[in-house]
Amino acid sequence: MKGSAFELREDLLDPSSGKHYEGAFTQGNSYLQLRGSFEEGLACAPQNEKYWRLPANVTLEKQRSPRSKCGTYVPGIMGSHPLLNEEVVNLPNPLIFRVSCSLEALDMDLCEIKDYSRVLNLRNGVLARRFIWKTNSGAALECSYERFASRARKNLIVQKMTYKCIEGKAELRFLNDIDENVTTNGYSHFASNQKTPCDNGALVTVETDKKEKVWLETRAFGERLRFSEGTANISLAPGEEITVIKISGIMTSRDTDALLGPEQLSHLIKEAGSDYAALKAENDLAWEKLWENSGVEIEGDEEAQLALNFSVYHLLRGACENDDRVAICAKGFAGEAYFGHFFWDTEVYLLPFFLYTNPRVAKNLVSFRVNTLKGAMENARRYGCRGARYPWESSVSGTEQCPNWQYADHEIHITADVVYGLWHYYEATGDFEFIAKAAPVFVETARYWFDRVEFRSDGEVHLNGVMGPDEYTCLSSDNAYTNAMVRHSLEKTLELLSLLKERKPDSIKDLNIDEAFRSKALEIIQKIPVPVTSDGVIIQCREFAQMEDPRFDLTWPDRSKCFGTQVPQEKLYRVKALKQADALMLPFLFPKNYSAEEVKKNLAYYLPYTTHDSSLSYIIHAILLARCQKAEEGFELMRKALKIDLSDYHGGASEGIHIANCGGIWQAVVLGFAGFTPGEEKPVFHPNLPRNWNALRFHIVYRGQKYQVEITPSSVNVTPND
Ligand code: BGC
Numbered sequence: 262m263k264g265s266a267f268e269l270r271e272d273l274l275d276p277s278s279g280k281h282y283e284g285a286f287t288q289g290n291s292y293l294q295l296r297g298s299f300e301e302g303l304a305c306a307p308q309n310e311k312y313w314r315l316p317a318n319v320t321l322e323k324q325r326s327p328r329s330k331c332g333t334y335v336p337g338i339m340g341s342h343p344l345l346n347e348e349v350v351n352l353p354n355p356l357i358f359r360v361s362c363s364l365e366a367l368d369m370d371l372c373e374i375k376d377y378s379r380v381l382n383l384r385n386g387v388l389a390r391r392f393i394w395k396t397n398s399g400a401a402l403e404c405s406y407e408r409f410a411s412r413a414r415k416n417l418i419v420q421k422m423t424y425k426c427i428e429g430k431a432e433l434r435f436l437n438d439i440d441e442n443v444t445t446n447g448y449s450h451f452a453s454n455q456k457t458p459c460d461n462g463a464l465v466t467v468e469t470d471k472k473e474k475v476w477l478e479t480r481a482f483g484e485r486l487r488f489s490e491g492t493a494n495i496s497l498a499p500g501e502e503i504t505v506i507k508i509s510g511i512m513t514s515r516d517t518d519a520l521l522g523p524e525q526l527s528h529l530i531k532e533a534g535s536d537y538a539a540l541k542a543e544n545d546l547a548w549e550k551l552w553e554n555s556g557v558e559i560e561g562d563e564e565a566q567l568a569l570n571f572s573v574y575h576l577l578r579g580a581c582e583n584d585d586r587v588a589i590c591a592k593g594f595a596g597e598a599y600f601g602h603f604f605w606d607t608e609v610y611l612l613p614f615f616l617y618t619n620p621r622v623a624k625n626l627v628s629f630r631v632n633t634l635k636g637a638m639e640n641a642r643r644y645g646c647r648g649a650r651y652p653w654e655s656s657v658s659g660t661e662q663c664p665n666w667q668y669a670d671h672e673i674h675i676t677a678d679v680v681y682g683l684w685h686y687y688e689a690t691g692d693f694e695f696i697a698k699a700a701p702v703f704v705e706t707a708r709y710w711f712d713r714v715e716f717r718s719d720g721e722v723h724l725n726g727v728m729g730p731d732e733y734t735c736l737s738s739d740n741a742y743t744n745a746m747v748r749h750s751l752e753k754t755l756e757l758l759s760l761l762k763e764r765k766p767d768s769i770k771d772l773n774i775d776e777a778f779r780s781k782a783l784e785i786i787q788k789i790p791v792p793v794t795s796d797g798v799i800i801q802c803r804e805f806a807q808m809e810d811p812r813f814d815l816t817w818p819d820r821s822k823c824f825g826t827q828v829p830q831e832k833l834y835r836v837k838a839l840k841q842a843d844a845l846m847l848p849f850l851f852p853k854n855y856s857a858e859e860v861k862k863n864l865a866y867y868l869p870y871t872t873h874d875s876s877l878s879y880i881i882h883a884i885l886l887a888r889c890q891k892a893e894e895g896f897e898l899m900r901k902a903l904k905i906d907l908s909d910y911h912g913g914a915s916e917g918i919h920i921a922n923c924g925g926i927w928q929a930v931v932l933g934f935a936g937f938t939p940g941e942e943k944p945v946f947h948p949n950l951p952r953n954w955n956a957l958r959f960h961i962v963y964r965g966q967k968y969q970v971e972i973t974p975s976s977v978n979v980t981p982n983d
Contacts (some may be wrong), residue, residue: 266566269381269907274374274392277909279303279329284914285571285906286381286388287332287595288408289578292415293511294594296332297381297388300358300406300420301367303329308354308440312447316344316664326915328370331356331443334594336587337515339601339656340450341470345664347656349590349601351445353454353465355418355477355509356408357438362431363398372396383574384552385545386410393427400429402497411540412547415583416529418509419544421537425502437462437481437491437507446597461488462507464523476523479509482535506535517584551577554960554967555618557930561955568903569930572923575906576614579920582621585628586657592917599917602654602662603629605675605730608682609850610877610921613928616689617937617961624695627686630679631699633659637676641709644670648708651676667735671728673713676706677746681850684753689939691964696757697765703754704772710747711781714789722788729802731843732875733825735834737802741844745791749851751782791847797859798866799844811838811870823911824872839871841878848888849881852938857889864889876905880925884933887949892934896951899929931959935972939963944979948972 271282286297302308306329314325333352340350360367369377373395381388390406408420424433441456451467462479469475483505486493495503512518512526533540555573559566579593588607591599607626615623630637630651636659637649643661644650653672654663663669680703687696715723724747729740758779761769792800800806811817816832817824824838833840845867848855855863864885873879879902886895905922906914931937935957936947944963950972957972960982967982 266563267382267384267570269383269567269571271379272377274369274377276328276370278913280326280915281909281913282379283329283332284595284917286379287575287578287593287914287918288381288386288388288410289594290386290410290412290415291578291580291582292335292584293410293418294332294334294336294578295356295410295418296330296595297379298329298331298354298356299369299390300356300408300422301360302331302357302440303370304366304368305370306330309442309444310447311444311449314345314446314448325447330596331440332596333443333511334601335475335511335513335515336581336590336594336601337584337657338469338473338475338513339471340445340448342446342448342450342600345446345600346662347471347600347658348445348597349594350450350469351443351597352475352511353439353441353467353477354443355439355479355511356420357436357440357479358420358422358481358505358507359436359438360422360424361434362394362396362400362402365397367394367404383570385541385548386412386574386578387541387544396429396431398429398432400431401427402431403427409541409544410578411544412551413540413543414529414533416510416512416526417533418511419533419537419540420507420509421504422507423502423504424497426497426499428499430499431497433495433497433503435481435486435493435495435505437479437488437505439463439465439477439479439509441465441467446600458490460490461493462491462509466523474514476512476526477509478523478526478530479507480530482506482508506537508533508535551619554962555614557927557957557959559930559954559957561953562951564900565903565930565954568907569926571907572926573614575918575920575923576611576927579918580611580615580622581625583625585625586632588626588629588655589920591920593920593923594917595914596917599654600662602656604654604921605678606877606921606924608678608685609846610928611924612682612685613932614924616686617931617939617963620686620690620962623686623690624692627683627695627699630683631702633657634702634705636660638705641705641712646709646712648710648712649676649702649705650709650713651679651706667728668732671726671736672732673727674729674740674743674746676709677743677750680706680750680753681746689963693760693764697761697768700757700761700768700772703750703757704774704778707751707754707778707782710751710785714747714785716784720788722785722790724789729843730841730846730877731801731839733833733838733840733872734802734804734808734843737804739790739792740802741791741799742801742846744789745847745851748786748789748791751786755779755782755786797862799847799863801844801867805837808837809835811836813838817872821910823874825874837870839867841873841875842867842871842881845881845885848885852888853940860885860889861891873901876902876919876922877925879905880922880929883929884925887929887933888936890949892949892951895929895933899926899933902926902929930957931961935959935970937961944968944970946970946972946977946979948977950974
């Protein structure tokens with residue numbers, strides 16, 4: 262693959278796209294995550310701003326837009342917000358390194374900056390910034406910054422700053438610091454916050470309002486530099502340069518390491534030393550191993566290649582490799598929108614990438630739902646039902662965290678999506694031990710459905726008052742997607758019970774299954790309606806036909822903005838305007854149940870009503886089009902998905918990465934255009950490549966075996982790897 266396909270570049274210093282690049286340049290090592298902010302901060306963007314963030318409708322919400330929003334996250338460290346519920350806490354910023362030249366502080370907005378560029382190397386997660394600073398004192402400096410969250414040492418962040426005097430005499434002063442005065446969505450989650458400067462840096466200890474302790478430490482090193490209370494001075498004559506290495510660390514009371522605390526963190530920092538090249542080499546090696554399994558080469562399409570690499574990079578950085586107590590939040594831990602919550606995105610959009618490239622991480626994601634069963638059972642009780650009801654928006658406990666009633670109360674398909682994810686994991690890996698352990702999730706969610714569906718006196722079974730994936734239809738009856746997912750989840754529950762009976766009979770006893778359980782499950786399976794018109798179009802919900810035509814020609818004049826921002830919410834709820842794929846999620850998730858002709862009919866019916874206001878939308882349609890031999894049309898939609906985080910149109914990555922779309926892009930390539938069809942003994946491919954793709958090369962792991970795959974317009978080669 263060409264180097265440029267691994268380089269995300271920013272060549273223009275434009276304050277209006279600053280937040281977008283901060284999101285897009287997010288670095289992480291699966292344990293800690295850092296937005297791509299400047300080391301020295303920006304005077305016009307204080308990070309301690311306090312305000313009330315309201316839980317407005319997610320589509321219409323207006324984000325605060327300061328020039329920059331620094332972000333430091335350790336997934337799992339959640340705070341408690343009076344309006345937003347639990348949210349991921351923005352931790353003190355350990356990246357801070359300030360520099361001034363004859364008392365003029367470096368500030369990318371206020372100073373004279375030339376030849377600016379920033380490049381994120383997607384292959385190893387290193388972010389590099391270069392520019393020339395023409396100072397007021399007459400000195401000019403060539404500045405270069407590099408940094409990474411070490412993939413080899415999970416607690417550590419490594420930074421290198423070089424200043425070369427190219428004109429005049431530079432009187433420099435450095436401050437190595439941690440900014441502890443930060444807020445999350447305008448709110449401070451720190452019950453206590455203590456900073457102690459040390460000779461070459463600082464130590465910060467915070468305790469969150471959920472009683473988690475977080476320790477941060479930073480140390481700076483540089484030949485000829487003598488730091489005191491974090492500061493050091495140096496004069497540079499023309500041609501002279503100085504390099505500073507900054508090593509910082511984060512550790513939390515939630516970590517599972519045997520020894521935890523500030524001394525242990527100090528020890529890790531000391532142990533790392535300050536040899537930048539050596540630390541970078543071990544980081545690069547760790548990333549190289551990840552790319553070996555996860556990289557996909559698209560020959561003939563640089564735009565798609567870059568977007569795919571960008572997506573894979575963020576998936577690899579965002580997933581917790583060694584923690585099954587968290588999933589991946591909707592913004593990929595790259596911003597504070599959606600408050601660090603976990604959605605159905607995990608099972609439907611993100612899981613497949615991990616399942617077929619790194620099943621160990623996939624296991625963490627599915628285990629997260631097993632580990633949060635208790636919370637889901639508490640939810641069910643809150644809603645007056647037995648069993649387990651998974652939250653539309655989950656945090657670490659599994660209780661509902663969605664601050665908006667519409668979604669929290671009605672988007673109950675999540676409970677069936679969770680079971681879909683568990684079964685998908687089992688089918689792709691054959692991991693019987695895991696699925697046996699997950700059995701209580703199947704059984705308890707089934708019990709929830711027994712209470713939630715309506716068994717009518719006339720013998721019919723219905724599921725009313727739900728919101729399907731299309732969040733522009735607020736309350737609907739017999740949403741086809743939800744009903745089909747409930748049916749699937751009960752079918753798999755019965756299948757699992759038979760499996761357990763055969764292979765692990767002792768485990769059945771604890772599940773308290775009786776004949777009534779089986780017959781209720783069967784009754785729902787047989788009777789829950791998933792109606793289809795005589796033309797073969799899946800009926801989204803019973804109300805759909807009666808809803809008003811949205812008349813997009815009149816109501817949506819400015820197509821550069823989301824439809825949802827141009828009409829009142831009550832209108833969204835009563836017209837046939839879809840936010841994203843709804844009924845079409847069924848052929849996407851169950852490709853074998855729908856013929857190409859049926860898929861085409863459903864696309865022809867629903868696409869004209871679909872606004873794609875959700876970033877989860879384009880990619881599903883692209884995949885379906887690819888699967889029914891309309892690769893070029895599918896590719897047109899995929900191109901829109903490729904731009905979601907790569908351009909700052911609609912805000913781009915300002916508030917975080919649209920990580921579900923990243924998982925969707927990988928799926929579009931492998932499960933869409935390459936036509937990977939899981940479910941058989943060996944991996945099977947029915948490719949349908951866009952015209953300009955000359956070849957696809959990638960690895961997949963299927964049922965414990967790794968395969969090397971090469972697809973060209975005229976051939977498919979699948980070779981088992983050792
Ligand atoms: C979408 C949901 C999605 C959520 C988080 C919403 O805008 O409608 O389907 O789960 O974003 O990504």
